[in-house]
Amino acid sequence: MSRIGIRTVNKVHIIGLPFSTYTRSVQLFCELIGVNYTLAMSHADKAIEMHDKHHRKLHPMAKIPILIDGDTHLCETTAILHYLNDSYASGEFLKLDPIGRAHQLERMSLLSHYVNNALIRDYALELALPKGKGGEVRVQWMMENKSAALDAVKIVETWLAENQFLAGSTWSLVDMMALPSLYYVSLLPRELALLTPHSPLHQYLNNVRKHSGAKKVLQPANINASDSQSAKLASQG
Ligand SMILES: N[C@@H](CCC(=O)N[C@@H](CS)C(=O)NCC(=O)O)C(=O)O
Structure with missing residues (x-):
């Protein structure tokens, strides 16, 4: 290619x-x-x-x-x-060999179809944009979804057991696809946490946030639940 x-x-x-x-x-x-x-x-x-x-x-x-x-x-x-x-970027953020590239695309697809949804849409987003009656956080709903979210975390932790980044020894598009969701997950309060204190995700997030651009983007969200754009986003998940 x-x-x-x-x-x-x-x-x-x-x-x-x-x-x-x-x-x-x-x-x-x-x-x-x-x-x-x-x-x-x-x-x-x-x-x-x-x-x-x-x-x-x-x-x-x-x-x-x-x-x-x-x-x-x-x-x-x-x-x-x-x-x-x-x-x-001269194509630098995806491997060139067919199988290496296909494995990276496989991870991007797993993230965008399943992992990110389990972590954010079906779990963490509820805290920022609650859908309960009167704007209450549906804690019970989150608990029902928690095991799927924990399984999603495990998938990404397995990737980190192999390498310093999510699909190799350097940044790739897989990291872009995953990082915003993983960062939000790292901010969850203790009673709703998905990461154990020993999760390799802490080290990974600390490492990537040493890059000034990553640190600029990976910041807590400023979400106003009464803002119409946010409300529409929440309504679709
Ligand atoms: N498949 C889309 C998913 C994008 C997506 O779900 N975006 C959310 C915000 S993070 C959204 O637009 N939600 C509003 C809605 O679903 O109406 C992509 O990869 O870009």
Whole structure:
């Protein structure tokens, strides 16, 4: 597979919300490869309301993030990360050998289809955007989902038993896909914690946050549950 090589870029625009995990995956990658970006729920200077007509034009399922690069708009985090990697990072963040690459793609797919949902949508998000009556946190619901979330943590811990990063000895797109969710999980209060004190995830998160760009993105979320964009995000999970 040929590498496409580094292009120069003035600035890309990420349509998203700063606390959204997938938005953060794209933001994190831009920070790591030094691509300048803006981030807002807007397109061409027009505000976008979550799920509105404009939003659906850019993403048929009205999800975030969406990347704007000149005339190109692209949705779905995996596709966006691939595009940025090939266009602005010489493809360095995925292996080139077919099996090494396929294993990395396998992990990205496991994360985006199962692991991240078990950790965030079906567990941690409830604390930030509770869906109980009168805005109460559904603790019982979280407890019912806890064993699936713990299984998801174990999957990622197994990967870390092999290497310092999630799919090899250096950063890869797998780390981008996982880090925002794993960071949020590390902030859970003790009574709802998913990580044991000895989890290798603590060391991993400490290591990656030594990178100034990673530290900038991996910060506690500032979520206002009464904000309409956040409420719409919560309503879909
Ligand atoms: N498959 C999408 C998932 C993105 C996603 O679920 N984004 C969440 C925010 S982290 C979202 O847009 N939620 C709003 C909704 O589901 O309506 C991707 O990989 O980008």
